[in-house]
Amino acid sequence: MNYDERLSNVSVLGAAGKMGSGILLLTAVEMADLSFKKDNGNLTFILNAIDISDKALAGLLEYVRVQSRKIAEKKINFLREIYADNHTLIYNNEIIDDYIHRVLAIIRPSTLIESTYNSNVIFEAVNENPNLKIKLIKQIDENSNTNPWFFTNTSSVPISYLNEKGDLDGRIIGFHFYNPPAVQKLVELINGEDTVSDLNTFALEYAKKLRKVIIHSNDIAGFIGNGHFMRDALLGIRFLNELKSDYGFPEALYVVNKVSQDFMIRPMGIFQLVDYVGIDVCMYIMEVMNPYFNEENIHSDLLDQLFERGVKGGQNSDGSQKDGFMKYNKGRIIGIFDYYNNTYVDYDAVSKKMDLVIGKLPNNHIIWKEIIKVKDRDDLLKTYFENLSLDRTLGSIIAKKYMKGTREIGLKLVEQKVAKTERDVNDVMLTGFFHSYGPINNFLPWEEI
Amino acid sequence: MKKKIFITAGYNTISLGTGRKEFNPKKERPGLEHYVKEAGSEVLKRIGGAINVDETVISNFNAAQYNNQGNLPGYAPFIDNDLKYKPSTRVEGACGSGGLALATSIKFLLSEESEVILALGVEVQNTVKAVYGADYLATAGWWKDRKDGHAHFFPGQFSDRAGKYYEKYGKEYTRKGMIQWYVNAINNARLDDTAQEYHNTDYNLSQTASIEPSGKVFVDNLTVYDCSKVSDASSAIVVLTEEGLKRCNIDIKDAVEIIAFAQSEDDITTKPEDPTRLLTTENAVKKALKMAGITKEQIGTVEAHDCFSIAGIMAIEAIGFAEHGKGPEFVLNGNTAHNGIIPFNTTGGLIGWGHPVGATGIHQAVTMWQQLTEKAGKAQISLNNDKPYGMTINMGGDDKTVTVIIYKKL
Structure with missing residues (x-):
């Protein structure tokens, strides 16, 4: 079975979810492109969108319709070539409309797992719950007519574990997209101990066709991305706990979030990132990871307690941000959580008060939005961090310690052989998290911190 | 010409589109009515009101597609009730529509039917994304060429011209001239607060524009910096006779004389005979100079139709300021810059000021009027x-509908 035949019948599990919908979109577009090839005239391309909610599946098609238009608009040159022989479709809008129909016609939404039984490839993107994943994989594999290959979007569960529990004989590979899959370039590719090599070859070709940047991670819980992010979040919580007795909970939360964003030139503060991913999701991932690391405790009581109070973060189905550590209005932070009073306090008031305590940003600071546009930015960063290094404000002191902490996390990922190289760690943070620099760097005199 | 013809009271709205701080593609923007009203009213204010106007000529390319609006003559009385029941005419010749409005106004004056004409151009293009707007713009070419044309049809046409020019005269050399054309355009646009590139703060323009053209991302032989932008704007001016000047109480120093005009048309169904030259433009320039009875050496400034930087360079050659193949060198040597021997496009031209298709010809006349009456502010040349x-x-389409006008400082 060649690449095109293999991809002619695919199922996505959890297709209406945040990750599943993006995976479905990209796969549908890839299948639509393959369907134009003359050699593929005898293939019928089928993409089963499997989810438990009929309502969510209806919304999913609308999402694909809107997003596939954006994709088609961007590749109009390619589409005009493909449609060159079709003399009934002349204008860009006619060609784009036809292409969107083609993408949508490939998708078969269903709430029935039985729909997957003829698929050659199963893309699993359900909740980060190992038992659920195993249950679905087993059911499909036992009933399938095709001996399918499984792709899992897990961001934390070891592939070898899923392989073993699912009795798959190596027919599974970790293919971890970043959120949102349609935009983020990074994919972590994880081979289990027994992953069959043809599956790996297929996965590489699929990634290449989707124009993704592949970084290989070893099969250790959390892989590189969450291996760093979960510990990064715990580091932030540690600073929060250290500061809260001096300044109060919302104030300390503000300080750590602000320092990790502005002083460290990141796209968002650590607690905003946790909110974006979801406090519940972070908790699940930590739960999955923790048993694999004997000498570490990858767990946060604070996250558990917030979860119990219903403070979960994550996104609504329309993509808007739910309240978590912070309260949001149209994507803007307007409140900050006061743990002891179980309420949100005014963000601007805390900001006004604490900015004076944190101190000014060091000289030569460039905001993330600007520096990320600069391709060769190491010299700019070096100058800024030299100033930060000499600075004695509270903000700079925390930033230095925080950066040292993230550097140690990065080095540990290499030492634990999760990542093959330091560069892989940095690349994941640069491409998957849009950081402006990798955590393993020499911007600060680490031994003095 | 059997009568003296003048222009006065020119006005440009801002050219809105990417680059202007006011532009937000996600927010609702002003429509045709806003632009027509602003430009028209401002001009009328300066000539004693619409009561002095005999008729209106409106130029627009494609409001039917961009704005779902036809029958544009009806916008004249919308501007001012005193234009109600007076004649109003809409002209269309793609990007050359504005030139046609001026030529038509001149002819109406020469026919002695009118003494004072409001010539107003308008185009509002940002109603659709560029990828769809490209289809609308493509109707400026022959419809039967659309299927084989590029997704971005007109950039494709001029990319082909640029490719032939590279083959004949050298790519690196030509690219250098085109990049300098872009640099001049932006520098000049920074001198006019209505220009679309007025807010451009890039101080390494030459480096910015030095990217390699790529057919994968755009077209084979042009980059986005070689192209004029998508613009919303209106420009208006009054075209009038000596009697008209008196009626409107216009001081002669506030007017500029039109001493010649020439229209040339080429067959829309044919491809350029020589893609490295603008033959229709050459023809129109020659006719205009002959009618004016002057030589090109007597011309102090030019507003050329630089829908693409290569078109700007070919226009230099079409006038004869440089031999064929020497246009890039002419630009590189600084001759066309603001302080050059023959300043071109002193407020940025189509690349720098903006290209509200059907209004561009009028905008050029407004710029010329500003320069020749010394009202060009920071952009003033000596x-x-x-x-x-x-x-x-x-120029309308691919060198198809061309109007050349020669003006005299009074």
């Missing part, structure tokens, strides 16, 4: 007494 003439070249 004209030598022995070069008191200006020239505008307005």
